[in-house]
Amino acid sequence: MPPPHPDAPEPGTRLGPHYHQCFGCGDEVEGGLRLHAEVGKDSTILAEFTVTEAHQGAPGLAHGGLLAVAFDEALGNTVGQMLREPAVTGRLETDFLRPVPVGSTLHIVGKLDGVAGRKVYASADGRLNDPDGPLALRARALFVLVDFSHFTTHGTADPRDVHPDINP
Numbered sequence: 001m002p003p004p005h006p007d008a009p010e011p012g013t014r015l016g017p018h019y020h021q022c023f024g025c026g027d028e029v030e031g032g033l034r035l036h037a038e039v040g041k042d043s044t045i046l047a048e049f050t051v052t053e054a055h056q057g058a059p060g061l062a063h064g065g066l067l068a069v070a071f072d073e074a075l076g077n078t079v080g081q082m083l084r085e086p087a088v089t090g091r092l093e094t095d096f097l098r099p100v101p102v103g104s105t106l107h108i109v110g111k112l113d114g115v116a117g118r119k120v121y122a123s124a125d126g127r128l129n130d131p132d133g134p135l136a137l138r139a140r141a142l143f144v145l146v147d148f149s150h151f152t153t154h155g156t157a158d159p160r161d162v163h164p165d166i167n168p
């Protein structure tokens with residue numbers, strides 16, 4: 001494991017949206033997850049997602065795909081904040097261990113597991129309603145480090161922006 005980047009934010013730092021229209025963390029998206037995140041101890045990212053009626057798959061229960069979005073977001077944040085390099089999800093694997101009811105808050109802890117060239121391995125646990133609550137989901141992901149041109153070539157990011165819309 002490489003150490004965190006020297007510019008990685010300190011434990012306790014609250015992290016704003018990395019992009020205001022991001023479905024996972026953006027504050028301008030109707031029905032988005034509005035995931036809140038902060039830096040935890042030992043290079044972890046702590047994220048919270050409260051399930052609303054907009055996130056249902058069955059009556060009163062969260063949709064599994066949306067829960068996977070929360071993990072994609074928390075894991076992407078873990079990789080981006082700790083390595084301070086742009087990366088995209090190559091693979092995301094999610095174990096759904098307990099139903100997640102509307103109104104509950106998932107407490108997600110993301111951590112880096114390893115780096116091999118451009119491949120970054122990360123994993124996260126999600127607990128119900130309390131950081132020590134019952135384990136509801138577990139996810140593992142492979143992110144691939146990319147140049148910022150990935151977002152200007154394939155998306156609509158402005159090539160003049162060296163840094164995308166990232167807070168802080």
Ligand SMILES: CCCCC/C=C\C/C=C\C/C=C\C/C=C\CCCC(=O)SCCNC(=O)CCNC(=O)[C@H](O)C(C)(C)COP(=O)(O)OP(=O)(O)OC[C@H]1O[C@@H](n2cnc3c(N)ncnc32)[C@H](O)[C@@H]1OP(=O)(O)O
Binds near residue numbers: 085117118
């Ligand atoms: C400018 C400064 C910026 C600083 C940034 C700082 C801070 C950022 C902070 C915070 C960010 C916060 C939050 C982020 C939040 C959310 C995250 C959401 C992320 C997403 O939601 S993002 C959308 C979904 N995502 C995609 O849209 C990807 C589509 N895809 C591709 O764009 C290509 O597919 C790509 C680029 C992945 C690879 O393409 P490529 O041509 O560049 O590289 P290549 O194929 O050679 O792969 C290289 C090595 O990865 C292995 N590999 C690749 N894919 C694999 C797989 N699936 N399974 C197993 N291994 C895989 C290969 O096997 C090879 O391994 P090896 O080196 O060992 O041969």
